[in-house]
Amino acid sequence: MIHSTVLLRKKSARAVATTEYWTVKVPRPDILEYLEARSEIGEVSKGREDISLTIKGNKYFGRDLGKDYHLIFVTDVDEADRSVNERIGSAAEAIEDVLKEKNLTYVKKHYEKLVKPFVHSKLKIALVGEGGVGKTTTLHLLMGKRPPEQYIPTIALGMDVIDNIHFATYSLVLWDFAGQERFRKLWKLYFQGADIVFLLTDSTLRNILVSKDIYSMIRRDAPNVPVVVIANKQDLPNALDPSIIERLIGAETHPLVAVDLCYRDDILKILLDTAARHVNVRIPDVPPEDLLQFIDDE
DSSP states (O other): OOEEEEEETTTEEEEEEEEEEESSOOOOHEEEEEEEHHHHHHHHTOOOOOOOOETTEEEEEEEEEEETEEEEEOOTTOOOHHHHHHHHHHHHHHHHHHHHSSOOHHHHHHHHHHHHHHHHHEEEEEEESSSSHHHHHHHHHHOOOOOSSSSOOOTTTOEEEEEEEEEEEEEEEEEEEEOOOOGGGGHHHHHHHEEEEEEEOOOOOHHHHHHHHHHHHHHHOOOTTTTEEEEOOSSTTOOHHHHHHHHHHTTTTOOOOOOOOGGGGHHHHHHHHHHHHHHHHHSSSGGGGTEEEEEEOO
């Protein structure tokens, strides 16, 4: 994961602009240590800007932007050099082109937006389940919106999509699609295109058994995609306990009442924990809203 980026002025080694995407802080002494090590290596590795350096448990990548500036990406130590080098190389070219047309004040003001395409990746999360179990309502809950007053079925490709939740350097793309029987032949494509699947049930025995069949379908068509079961409508008298549902379906199960805004923190934590496990990131002990960013639509 990319923790932060820094645009330096070479002469003073002072940061012109920075971005931070995670809870790891990059102090100035570490940056100075990186610059010193890079200078020493530069004497014997001319033309090799793609060599990464490990400083205090983080990996540093750098690119010169002409004679005046230097761009740094700071990542986890296990990040693949090739991937990060491709990203920082493209970012350096883009920022250098902007500097040719605009002044430094413009770059400082728009730096986060300029570098964003080169640090963010999409994490695709599909919400699946029979029609009427609460998939669209769950999306509303995630965004802190009141649920729809009446049930309007999602029809085929008319998907409800959320794509403005950011987690570290990941843009989370969540979507639900039609749960009606006649559309299920399309599901295989969605399963295979997802990084994570949330399977929603309405917690009744009838629907749980249907969801069990859906779970088997996911395991058949996308065996490597993680699946989390959400037991919605736990407020209704005929709802089975999530521990029973977990035994019936055979997958991790969490309770939910999607029409109740009090459950928003619960679903945010489920989303955060699942995403973090998928990208192999340890979650610090802070509230989910401190780690998930909800970006205004542009």
